[in-house]
Amino acid sequence: MAWNFNDNAPIYLQIVSTLKGNIASGAYPPGSRLPSVRDLAMEAGVNPNTMQRALAELERSGLVNSQRTAGRFITQDAEALTRLRRSMSEQIISELFARLRALGMSDAQILEAVRQRTVRPLNDRLEC
Amino acid sequence: MAWNFNDNAPIYLQIVSTLKGNIASGAYPPGSRLPSVRDLAMEAGVNPNTMQRALAELERSGLVNSQRTAGRFITQDAEALTRLRRSMSEQIISELFARLRALGMSDAQILEAVRQRTVRPLNDRLEC
Amino acid sequence: MAWNFNDNAPIYLQIVSTLKGNIASGAYPPGSRLPSVRDLAMEAGVNPNTMQRALAELERSGLVNSQRTAGRFITQDAEALTRLRRSMSEQIISELFARLRALGMSDAQILEAVRQRTVRPLNDRLEC
Amino acid sequence: MAWNFNDNAPIYLQIVSTLKGNIASGAYPPGSRLPSVRDLAMEAGVNPNTMQRALAELERSGLVNSQRTAGRFITQDAEALTRLRRSMSEQIISELFARLRALGMSDAQILEAVRQRTVRPLNDRLEC
DNA sequence: GTGGTCTAGACCACC
DNA sequence: GTGGTCTAGACCACA
Numbered sequence: 001m002a003w004n005f006n007d008n009a010p011i012y013l014q015i016v017s018t019l020k021g022n023i024a025s026g027a028y029p030p031g032s033r034l035p036s037v038r039d040l041a042m043e044a045g046v047n048p049n050t051m052q053r054a055l056a057e058l059e060r061s062g063l064v065n066s067q068r069t070a071g072r073f074i075t076q077d078a079e080a081l082t083r084l085r086r087s088m089s090e091q092i093i094s095e096l097f098a099r100l101r102a103l104g105m106s107d108a109q110i111l112e113a114v115r116q117r118t119v120r121p122l123n124d125r126l127e128c
Numbered sequence: 129m130a131w132n133f134n135d136n137a138p139i140y141l142q143i144v145s146t147l148k149g150n151i152a153s154g155a156y157p158p159g160s161r162l163p164s165v166r167d168l169a170m171e172a173g174v175n176p177n178t179m180q181r182a183l184a185e186l187e188r189s190g191l192v193n194s195q196r197t198a199g200r201f202i203t204q205d206a207e208a209l210t211r212l213r214r215s216m217s218e219q220i221i222s223e224l225f226a227r228l229r230a231l232g233m234s235d236a237q238i239l240e241a242v243r244q245r246t247v248r249p250l251n252d253r254l255e256c
Numbered sequence: 257m258a259w260n261f262n263d264n265a266p267i268y269l270q271i272v273s274t275l276k277g278n279i280a281s282g283a284y285p286p287g288s289r290l291p292s293v294r295d296l297a298m299e300a301g302v303n304p305n306t307m308q309r310a311l312a313e314l315e316r317s318g319l320v321n322s323q324r325t326a327g328r329f330i331t332q333d334a335e336a337l338t339r340l341r342r343s344m345s346e347q348i349i350s351e352l353f354a355r356l357r358a359l360g361m362s363d364a365q366i367l368e369a370v371r372q373r374t375v376r377p378l379n380d381r382l383e384c
Numbered sequence: 385m386a387w388n389f390n391d392n393a394p395i396y397l398q399i400v401s402t403l404k405g406n407i408a409s410g411a412y413p414p415g416s417r418l419p420s421v422r423d424l425a426m427e428a429g430v431n432p433n434t435m436q437r438a439l440a441e442l443e444r445s446g447l448v449n450s451q452r453t454a455g456r457f458i459t460q461d462a463e464a465l466t467r468l469r470r471s472m473s474e475q476i477i478s479e480l481f482a483r484l485r486a487l488g489m490s491d492a493q494i495l496e497a498v499r500q501r502t503v504r505p506l507n508d509r510l511e512c
Numbered sequence: 513g514t515g516g517t518c519t520a521g522a523c524c525a526c527c
Numbered sequence: 528g529t530g531g532t533c534t535a536g537a538c539c540a541c542a
Contacts, residue, residue, distance in 0.1 A: 004134055004135070004136055005134075006132055006134050007132065008132055021230070024230075024231050024232075025230045025231055025232065026232065085231050085232065085233075088231060089228055089231055089233060089241055090241075090245075092224060092227050092228060093224070093228075093241055093242060093245050094245075096220060096221070096224045096242070097245060099220050100217055100220060100221075102149070102152075102153045103152050103153060103213050103216060103217055104152075104153070104154065104213065105213075105217060107245075107246040108246070110242070110246070111242055111243060111246050113217055113218075113221055114221060114224070114238070114239055114242045115239060117218075117221050117222075117225060117235075118235040118236070118238070118239050135524095138531080138532060138533090139532080139533075140532080140533085164513085164514065164515085165514085165515065165516095166514090174533085174534090175533060175534045175535070176534095176535095177533075177534070177535085178532085178533060178534080180515080180516075180517095181532095181533095183515090184516090194514090194515060194516090195514090195515090196514070196515060196516090196540080196541060196542085197513080197514045197515075197540090197541050197542055198514070198515095198542090199514060199515080200514095200515080260390055260391070260392055261390075262388055262390050264388055277486070280486075280487050280488075281486045281487055281488065282488065341487050341488065341489075344487060345484055345487055345489060345497055346497075346501075348480060348483050348484060349480070349484075349497055349498060349501050350501075352476060352477070352480045352498070353501060355476050356473055356476060356477075358405070358408075358409045359408050359409060359469050359472060359473055360408075360409070360410065360469065361469075361473060363501075363502040364502070366498070366502070367498055367499060367502050369473055369474075369477055370477060370480070370494070370495060370498045371495060373474075373477050373478075373481060374491040374492070374494070374495050394516080394517060394518090395517080395518075396517080396518085420528085420529065420530080421529085421530065421531090422529090430518085430519090431518065431519045431520070432519095432520095433518075433519070433520085434517085434518060434519080436530080436531075436532095437517095437518095439530090440531090450529090450530060450531090451529090451530090452525080452526060452527085452529070452530060452531090453525085453526050453527050453528080453529050453530075454527090454529070454530095455529060455530080456529095456530080
């Protein structure tokens with residue numbers, strides 16, 4: 001089952017995002033070994049070179065480090081993981097604000113809507 | 129310029145979402161005339177029947193109404209537009225919570241993060 | 257604009273029904289002259305022979321009588337018109353009972369439903 | 385054996401009506417499986433897409449629900465079936481009133497005629 | 513020209 | 528095999 005990509009952004013960057021998500025969420029726990037480039041590429045349905053480029057990018061940002069013979073491992077640097085989560089959450093929240101402002105909501109309204117959502121966390125979902 | 133679709137959801141539903149976004153944001157103002165089915169289809173790069181289906185869906189939800197020979201018009205029903213915006217914002221916020229919880233954040237942390245974003249609304253954007 | 261026929265029954269009988277309806281309702285008033293066979297046939301979008309047969313049938317039942325040179329005229333026989341209306345209404349009511357019984361309604365329920373309809377004659381129509 | 389359609393209304397809507405009748409009358413019992421789209425389309429003598437559209441309509445009104453690979457099933461929701469029967473009977477009775485009023489009958493006369501029909505339920509049928 | 517309907521034929525995911 | 532979606536191309540009524 002190939003991952004889902006759109007053609008707004010380079011695929012390798014979309015892969016980076018997906019992998020960062022998996023790392024941040026703990027789906028790939030700190031210190032764990034990543035599957036091989038070839039396996040990841042097959043799983044994502046992309047060319048191994050594309051996956052390689054994505055992993056290189058991750059390595060550059062310090063989230064994974066490769067050990068020549070043993071494979072690639074998720075960093076155990078707690079502070080790096082914290083920075084990752086913080087950065088991702090800021091990006092997600094930025095997107096939230098962009099989308100809700102496009103609907104004409106003020107910051108105050110946005111905050112109120114989020115606050116209400118925390119008050120009654122599970123609720124019926126309206127169709128959109 | 130064809131719109132961008134992924135294959136997670138039927139194209140006609142993605143079109144519905146796009147159009148709802150345009151209506152909610154006022155890009156298609158209340159009472160204004162939509163382009164013809166054929167024009168919209170060409171713009172989106174889909175078959176006219178697919179666009180027709182999406183518009184029929186919008187019509188069922190009361191957001192547009194068609195006048196046989198004159199074209200389709202955005203509803204002027206303010207209450208329907210309010211419901212639309214409300215529904216869309218709830219869906220966006222639900223997505224926010226789903227993504228931030230996946231990062232391990234609690235509702236309280238999420239609320240706090242959003243609150244901070246409103247306090248210092250424009251800020252440096254960290255890379256993600 | 258051709259009349260509407262289905263192919264469950266001979267067209268000439270459907271024409272007879274239509275004409276009887278027009279006579280019973282007074283659309284063709286007693287004593288008035290019917291359009292010519294040719295005109296009626298054109299109006300109905302059928303072959304003049306078919307219309308001729310329908311008119312012969314009407315003549316047989318005494319509702320119209322032809323005067324060789326002047327054309328066909330609706331009967332002025334009030335009793336014949338009364339019988340017509342009575343016969344049509346019985347047929348309509350028979351159909352009503354057949355359809356409502358098919359829905360599982362008892363005669364008592366049918367009567368009650370009709371009674372309610374007379375109490376509140378104009379009402380919102382539900383989709384069916 | 386193709387079903388009978390007229391061209392006053394879209395075929396797919398006539399199919400919806402026919403199927404609703406079959407559901408309301410119990411010809412398709414609650415919980416039973418409908419024939420496949422292709423079979424129904426062949427039976428009705430229409431294109432499978434047309435039948436599909438009719439079934440989608442039924443699904444939207446909650447009378448049938450489809451299970452991906454297993455087929456479509458009549459709802460077991462007794463309340464939905466009650467609503468259906470009620471709505472159909474109201475429509476049938478409306479038609480009754482329209483036709484009898486066209487014959488010049490008052491509401492009181494209509495009610496009386498229906499009442500008599502319930503008193504002597506089986507009777508000689510007059511020709512119409 | 514507009515929206516609406518219908519057909520024909522294809523492909524997909526699911527099991 | 529099932530339902531579901533998409534495309535392509537046709538026809539219609541309306542004004």
